[in-house]
Amino acid sequence: MSNPEFNFPAVDRPHPWQEGYPFGAVHLRKIIAKEKKRAGEVLKSGKSGRLGLSAEGKALSGKIFEKIMNEGPYSPLSLGSFWQGAEWFCQKAEDPAQKLLGRSLLAKTGYQVRRIICQIEAEKRGEEAPRSAAEVFRRTKGLDLKTLNYEDLESRYRALLFDKKLDRVLAKETVGRRKQIGRKLSALGAAATASWLALGEKVSSSVELTKKAVPVALAALALIGLGFGLHRSSLEKAGKNVQAPERVAAGSAHIVGSPPPPTLIFKTPTISETPTVFSQSPSVAEAGPIDLPLTGAEKQAAGKGAKINLSAGERFVLEGPVFKNQSFLLKAVSPSLAANFNFDEAVVCGYELSEEGPTVIVIHAGRRGEQILPGERLKAAEKGGKMLVATEKGEIKTSLLGAFRVPSDQFKAEAETLAALARQNGISLSGKCLLVVTCDGWNSADSTYLEKEVLVFGPGSSS
């Protein structure tokens, strides 16, 4: 059998199935074109198995699928476009063996997608992943693969794999620690086997211990956010005094070699308080403040000191009881959304904190031309669900109030338009609140995604 040559359409030649999926079509074409030489060799090598392919053929279909998953562009490449493209491929292929390979790829891909979805869902529900293909199909009965997109599926799958790997490493660490503790008990001469077993059981399952440990982990997260972990060893080697950032006097919280300290201290409002700028570094004033427009009612509600003057790029700190007296380093950008967030459309969610505090508006996903910016967590979030909002120094636990889309023309409007849109979409903003617009970039691989910058407005008006 000769090496198959397929007549793929030119990039600029319109095909009905290309509409709306230009990248998907081109990408599929590229993948198949890359593999066609190899496919010919595979087809030459003979066929076996239920799908009519050799083991190598099956591996090839897996490889193509993997390529789609791993190398897929962050573009509107949907499974729908893949399906249409692959169906077209099957129709166009004249050689029955090529048709067979195309159909096998479809079947294999469909199964892989279903299997991955099953794995993700099982993990989420704490169930066992399905062990047989029949079980995979049973669990995904009625699932419309064409409504999925690779970006979402890939990121969810990667997250699943990462969690599993991390769990393995943590379990290994735990075993090591158990041994260490056992040795210490032996050294104390007080380690009767029964009491060690009881102690081990206690430590393993203790919710109280975890409650004590989680705030420590949150603080560690804050330290890592400021690059403390990486600086520490080098500072120690240099014989310098190593001090955690938050132990340094307020207003000068930074470590040697780290970026400049926060310049604004912003206190989180409590029931009786309105947001107030407590201090402002000279550099902020010199840079020229952004005077956020407030409505008359908002000015009245906000009271003295509530008007926020922030300069684009300035860092500031949120602190107060809502944040359990920890500080959260944020970065302000210009209030002009268009200037800083070059999106044509954004998906925005409103959140409230579990304790009283500011309402938080988070940009979860954006579209810039044909590029879809990361927003995989949006789909996982359900109304009322808990979610962490990442800042540079920590994470805030929040409840989702709702989500809505902001179209191009309105997205380019000022903050208050966004607030009004939020209200129109049933998101009730707290009377004395901050509106924070941020990017969900902490788990994003897209370096263009504004690197955790946070846009601060405030205070929002009561709804």
Place this chain on the structure above:
Amino acid sequence: MNNSQATNYAREITVRLIRSAEKPGSAGAEFLNYFLVEFALDHLNPQAQKAFLSQLLTDEEGAIDFAASQIPDFEKKLEEALVEKIFGLEKELNE
């Protein structure tokens, strides 16, 4: 992997560790519990270690409070030790 990537990775690990710890009995919760206990034992003198362990069998929270009262800068040292450990995990996960 450069410093910035390592920091991002360490942050990701910590976030996932915290999320995991929300589920009782999970790998994350167990790891943090043992980390806390081992850290306390490492920093207590033998007599205090005995008191700590015996209290741990009946009142875990009280045992940690006891350790915190005995170890100067307990919280700070613990946080720093955890950061160090997380960067260690980061290296291991990248191997």
